Amino acid sequence: MTSFDETVAAAARARQNSLTKPPGSLGRLEELAVFLAGWQGRERPRLDRAQAVVFAGNHGIVAQGVNPFPAEVTALMVQNFRAGGAAINQLCAVAGAELTVVPLKLETPTGDFTQGPAMTPDEVDEAMQAGAEAVDPEADILLLGEMGIGNSTVAAALAAATFDGWVEDWVGPGTGATSEVMERKIRAVTAGLVRHKPADTRATLAAFGGREQAAICGAILRARELRIPVILDGFICTAAAAVLTRDDPEALAHCLIGHESVEPGHHRLIAVLGMRPVLSLDMRLGEGSGAAVALMVLKGAVACHNGMATFAEAGIG
Numbered sequence: 001m002t003s004f005d006e007t008v009a010a011a012a013r014a015r016q017n018s019l020t021k022p023p024g025s026l027g028r029l030e031e032l033a034v035f036l037a038g039w040q041g042r043e044r045p046r047l048d049r050a051q052a053v054v055f056a057g058n059h060g061i062v063a064q065g066v067n068p069f070p071a072e073v074t075a076l077m078v079q080n081f082r083a084g085g086a087a088i089n090q091l092c093a094v095a096g097a098e099l100t101v102v103p104l105k106l107e108t109p110t111g112d113f114t115q116g117p118a119m120t121p122d123e124v125d126e127a128m129q130a131g132a133e134a135v136d137p138e139a140d141i142l143l144l145g146e147m148g149i150g151n152s153t154v155a156a157a158l159a160a161a162t163f164d165g166w167v168e169d170w171v172g173p174g175t176g177a178t179s180e181v182m183e184r185k186i187r188a189v190t191a192g193l194v195r196h197k198p199a200d201t202r203a204t205l206a207a208f209g210g211r212e213q214a215a216i217c218g219a220i221l222r223a224r225e226l227r228i229p230v231i232l233d234g235f236i237c238t239a240a241a242a243v244l245t246r247d248d249p250e251a252l253a254h255c256l257i258g259h260e261s262v263e264p265g266h267h268r269l270i271a272v273l274g275m276r277p278v279l280s281l282d283m284r285l286g287e288g289s290g291a292a293v294a295l296m297v298l299k300g301a302v303a304c305h306n307g308m309a310t311f312a313e314a315g316i317g
Helices: 006-018 028-040 060-064 072-083 087-095 121-134 151-163 179-195 201-208 211-225 235-246 264-273 289-307
Strands: 050-056 097-103 141-147 230-232 255-257
Touching (some): 006 028, 006 289, 050 121, 050 289, 060 151, 060 179, 087 289, 121 201, 151 179, 151 201, 201 235, 211 235, 230 289
């Protein structure tokens, strides 16, 4: 597995310290530029080719009444993405990212994890492979998002299975659950955790699903092979990615969390992962929207890193 290039990162830090500004005065923008440099293996990183991928899947857990919307909405939103009518389309246009939408067997929802496994091991592998194949090998950065009615319940189950804690701490309102729906979500996740005791990444994905979460994992692993830094979106995307740490605690070292969602479990997930979101804007939409906004900040960081004059070039000092 590829690793952070410390030599390149040191050169990038040295460049930052030679630019026409007090050292550290651009704060986190400097850190982000060095992060990108070390993972891309370039002293001057680039973000000319940004790819955003939204994976979509359907979930058998909706049979437990955990979402106020029917599963058919997933396919309708995929159509909206492809027609250019969603928030992610507008944000990608502004941020300069190419959007790829990958629906994953929407006509065949995963199993209801309160009754049995959500997926077979083969289905997990198939979804992970689909995620890996969606990654553009020429991309400079990869933005990941998801769409799937019921997948905030899946995310809560994945987070609870990976990091333990009270179920109530991981379950949130998602698309706007009423108190009654929230109670059903808590019951469903609790029942799933009683039924399933997975010990590794693939077993956890098989137990709780869904296909889009497994695809996110596959895309992250492929991006690591290709030295492509990744921007994760909110709670659902981060919960999916975090399952990879069951096999490798450093699996997300090349990833940034684009924003801190107001979904309650995301704050806890960020804390246990020890990661720092790029932004906190009270967003909770999903579909990669927070990752796309974070890309704009990263582009600012790279522009300053690459374009500013050094003190020597400016004849100062």
